[in-house]
Amino acid sequence: MPPAPPYKIPESVLVVIHTPDLQVLLLERADSPGFWQSVTGSKDRADEPPAATARREVREETGFDADAPGALLSDWRLANVYDIYPRWRHRYAPGVTRNTEHVFGLRLPAALVPTLAPREHLSWLWLPWHEAADRCFSPSNAEAVLQLPRFSPPSR
Template sequence: MVVAPYKIPRSVLVVIYTPDLQVLLLRRALGDGLGAAFWQSVTGSLDAEDEPWAAAAVREVQEETGIDATAPGCRLHDWELENTYPIYPQWLHRYAPGVCMNTERVFGLEVASYTHVTLNPREHTAFAWHAWREAADRCYAPSNAEAILHLPAFVAA
């Protein structure tokens, strides 16, 4: 696997939730231009052009929360939803010249209640579990809020 010199404009969004639909939200670290108001699910770009979506989801969950998405009791599910949206201007410098759109693949990860979370302090400063509707209301990014609002339908499927 060859790591790209620029961020790849394909990313994963992983909604982590418990059987009773409590959703894990992470507060981004300061220094990204958005600060403490930016609550989100796990997100991250593919590390290489040939990295499978699911592998990126597992890697990002581990990096950001310390949760092993392949562990017994965890159930990662590709929701087969993709969002395409403009990259925030403050992050355009991370991408190749001329790249201004990102495609995001959405996953759900069911975990046991009281799953231990260990944050990566470079990325996040706090976490909280919220009922799914409240979690959607707290998300900064519209695609993240929309994904959480789909959660009950994907759990029932």
């Protein structure tokens, strides 16, 4: 695998992990205690497809396999473009101030216990979708969670 780029690529994914009854998994950021979010992460390479980034980030941040039996990863075909928070701009090349975030959903068969990456997250919780939206620190994350009833695929 090639070495990581010196700067983060300003293209990322947001993965709303949920159950069929719309319970949503939130993770508390290790670098910002009290900030709750869905799985997020930047591309490792410019040519990494967003779906591959989503699968990789889900595994890295939760230990879940997005391709496991009973799991269903879906591309919501939504992209949020937003200003990178000033506190995190140093991670990007000089002059980069905006990020494009591709939104995905990952339906799991039940509320599973994640294995957290301790450098990234302190704790986790499952909440009903509307409560999860209220807990998200990022407006684009909150909006994605509010869209869950619209994008959640029906159970089979």
